[in-house]
Amino acid sequence: MTESTEPTSSTVDGDVLVDxxxxxxxxxxxxGLVLDxxxxxxxxxxxVSLRVTRGETYGLVGESGCGKSTLGRAMLRLVEPTGGRVVFDGTDLSALRGESLRRMRRRMQMVFQDPLSSLDPRQSVESILVEGMRAHGLDRDRAATATRLRELxxxxxxxxxxxxxxxxxFSGGQRQRIGIARALTVRPDLIIADEPVSALDVSVQAQVINLMADLQQEFGLTYLVIAHDLAVVRHISDRVGVMYLGGxxxxxxxxxxxxxxxxxxxxxxxxxVPVPDPAVEDRRERILLAGDLPSPAAPPPGCRFHTRCPWRQPERCDTERPELREVLPGQRVACHYAEDIRAGRIQPHEVRPELVEAGATGPLDTSAAGPASVTEILGGP
Amino acid sequence: MSSLALLDVRDLTVTFHRKGARPFTAVDGVSFDVEPGRTVGLVGESGCGKSVTSLAIMGLLPRRGATVGGSVTFEGTDLLTLSASAMRERRGRDLGMVFQDPLSSLNPVVSIGLQVSEVLERHRGLPRKKAMVEAADLLDKVGIPDPRRRLSEYPHQLSGGMRQRALIAMALACRPRLLIADEPTTALDVTIQAQILALLAELVRDTGTALILITHDLGVVAGLCDEVNVLYAGRVVERAERHALFARPRHPYTNGLLASIPRLDGARGERLRPVRGSVNDNIPWRSGCAFAPRCPNALDVCRLVTPEMVADGPGGLLRCHNPVVHTEEVTA
Incomplete structure (x- = not known):
């Protein structure tokens, strides 16, 4: 791995697909009652700043409400970012409008969590698959399309x-395969998969994970996988980003x-994360976090995590938001005391759970519905 | 064994009838028992009958359209023979239940305090004021901060984890001797899941409550259960003490499940070995083993003869013609 001095790119070599x-x-x-x-x-x-290299799988993990799905959608401009920019293969997406954006979208596809609600129940599989090809002018020759669909x-x-x-x-696993095939019809470079396996049973989940790995090899795809299951993310990703409260x-x-x-x-x-092995489970030491996720509408000042952090130190953690900085080669951390914690110079202490007003979080309190996302509630897919 | 048992489920069978469709047996001859202070796990994928089993034990299945057979003996009484009102008396007092989705199991227009104290008023005959004080204690015990203020709040004002705690507080209000938790942490984030599981483990240890834990997550089972029943298509296919089950899974289905989960501490980049096909592949089946169409170990006999439950290893039971052989066992 080549080391460069640029702050955000130390682990990434030249071939950045998404910046x-x-x-x-x-x-x-x-x-407001009358006025909106x-x-x-x-x-x-x-x-959030991150880079995805061509051909790699970047995993984005975090709990519900941390903003991982919104980040994925904002990268494709499915939700409009309010700040910052996304550079896709050298092109700044925020500068694109209308037709040029539409054409760029061919290269970035999305696979959704729930395959049933993301497939139109009244469209046949053929029609679902051809739709995207037609929109991007890839359906010129009937025979060629038929062959392509069969291959896919x-x-x-x-x-x-x-x-x-x-x-x-189809069963859930088969539907997810259709969702993946649909994303592939337009020969994309990047696939953003939002919780691609979390709606599936474990035995079927493994089939889809293996399939995604095979397809990556076959078509040279770049993946950004958003998931809450850390074991799954570890298994499929080359690099992993952990999100907490929007950062x-x-x-x-x-x-x-x-x-x-x-x-x-x-x-x-x-x-x-529970490990399916009693021998390991009996020996493990859990760091139990106190309390709940604070509201993203009123995130705590300073380090976002300080309200629940067992290693919190006075003053600095409460007031200064830590920058993401490289602590070990290739490992960036947003914590003021990462080195001290690693060396054991700071010991964890008891944390009293702070009250979190779930009512105040409003639409963001989706924890009861599992790994839902902010965007689903606010704007729909 | 059954003399010690608090709950003794024998040959539990649940069949659903629908007009114009063939009767569907969701639970087929499930037997297990639970001793006080023990945690028994029911594990399986969607459609394996684990939730229907728990509903049948609690007498919560609809009277029409479902036939329940076998026996569910709780301290000498067969719960299946009790009248609806007698069963209502038992539920909440002797038997507690925690469901998967805390938001839909709580009444949205009744305050948390009233919902918890209602149980105490109904089953222990406490006056409202006393019940409220006790409700605050219960909320405190399950780790809800500032319980007095929470009493007057409504479910939507609580986070998912807090709602699940409130539900556990309700289930525990009358110190039931048996608690059934149906996917208690599935809707929660991992850090909250860890809190809830720690809470359940503590309750079992401190109160001697027996716990039936129903889940699809083998990781949760590994940490919490003493004994595990693996269900497939309405039948228990394997039962074992947890260490034995995870170290030497005997049924090809259990083995397949374990091989298909990516592990946090496993080798990375190794291909997962999924169970081929899906659960739908075996419904309906007429004879033979339900898992045979997906089983890598299937023999001809598996498609013809339904395997019987036989003893396997210390305390283990197995329903398979051609179980997985572990090499270290052969040499030992």
Whole structure:
């Protein structure tokens, strides 16, 4: 790995496909009885910078409400960013309008969590798959399209007879395969997969994970995988970014992140994931976080995590928001005391849970509905 | 074994009837027992009958359209023979239940305090004021900060984790001897899940409540259950003490499930070995083993003869013609 002095690119070599710079998505909170006034903002994504290299799988993890789905959508401009920019293969997406943006979208596709609600129940599989090709002028020759569709279906492991069927005739895993095939029809460079396997049973989940790995090899795809399941993300990703309350708190190679997590939140998150092995479970030490996620409408000052952090230090953590900085080669952490915590110079202490007003978070309090996303509630897919 | 048991489920069968459709047996001869202070896990994927089993135990299945067979003996009484009103008396007092989605299991227009105290008024006959004081204690015990203020709040004002805690507080209000938790953490984030699981483990340890934990997550089972029942298509296919189950899964289905989960501490980049096909592949089946169409170990006999439950290893039960052989066992 080549070391460069640029602050955000030390682990990334030249071939950057997506360069996200200080991206912000702030949703207005409307209020007032008669006048529709903006009374505040939900800081769903608040200054995220990351780079995705061509051909790699970048995993984005975090709990519900951390802004990971919004970040993924903002990268494709499916939600309009309120600040920062996204440079896709040398082109600044925020400068594109109308037709040029539409044409650029061919190269970036999305796979959604719930395959049933993201497929039109009244369209046959063939019509679902051809739609995108037609929109991008890839459906010129009938015979060629038919061959292409059959090839695609066989690469995602479905029989050609599936073309004439409708989404309800398939199982969850098969539907997700259709969703993936749809993304592939337009020969994209980047696929953003938002919770691609979390709606599936474990035995089927593994099939789809393997399929995605095969397709990456076959078509030279770049993935950005958004997921809340840390074990899945570790398995498929080359690099992983951990989000908390709208910001990246840690970013590292998959192996390094899981072997030596530096940010207190990453540590707590990893220690909370159950491992299907009683021998390991009995020995593990859990870092139990107190309390809930604070509201992104009124994020705590200073470090976003300080209200729940067992390693919190007086003064600095409460007032100064830590920058994402490189602590180990290739490992960026947003924590003032990452080195001290790693060396054991700061010991964890008891945290009293602070009250979190769930009512105040309003639409963001989606924790009961599982890994939902801000955008689904605010704007729809 | 059954003399010690608090709950003894024998040959539980649940069949659903629908006009114009063939009757569907969702739970087919499930037997297990639970001793006080023990945690028994029911694990399986969607459609394996784990939730229907718990609803049948609690007497919460609709009277029409569902036939329940077998017996569910709780301290010498067969719960299946009780009248609806007698069962209502038991639920909430002797039997508590925690559901998956706390928002839809709580009444949105009744304050948390009233919902918790209602249980105490109904089953322990406490007057409202006393019940409220006790409700605050319960909320405190399950780790809800500032419980007195929470009493007057409504479910939508609580976060997902807090709602689940409130639900656990309700289930525990009358110190039930059996608690059934149906996917209690599935809707929660991992850090909140860890809090709730720690809370459940503490409750079992401190109060001696027996716990039936229903989940699809083998990781949760590994941390919490003493004994695990793996369900497939309405039947228990394997039962074992948790260490044995995870170290030496005998049924090809259990083995397949474990091999298909990416592990946080496993080797990375290794390909997962999924179970082929999906659960839908085996419904309906007439004879033979339900897992046979997806089983890598399937023999001809598997498609013809339904395997019986046989003893396997210390305390283990297995329903398979051709179980997975672990090499270290052969040499030992």
């Amino acid at each position: 996200v710079q200080g991206l912000e998505v702030h949703f207005p909170i409307k209020g 006034r903006t009374i505040g903002h939900v800081l769903a994504v608040d200054g 279906l066989s690469s995602v492991g479905l029989p050609a007879s599936a073309l004439r069927k409708y989404p309800h005739e 990246l708190v840690e970013e590292a190679g998959s192996e390094a992140l899981y072997a030596d997590p530096l940010h207190p939140y990453t540590r707590a998150l990893l220690s909370a």
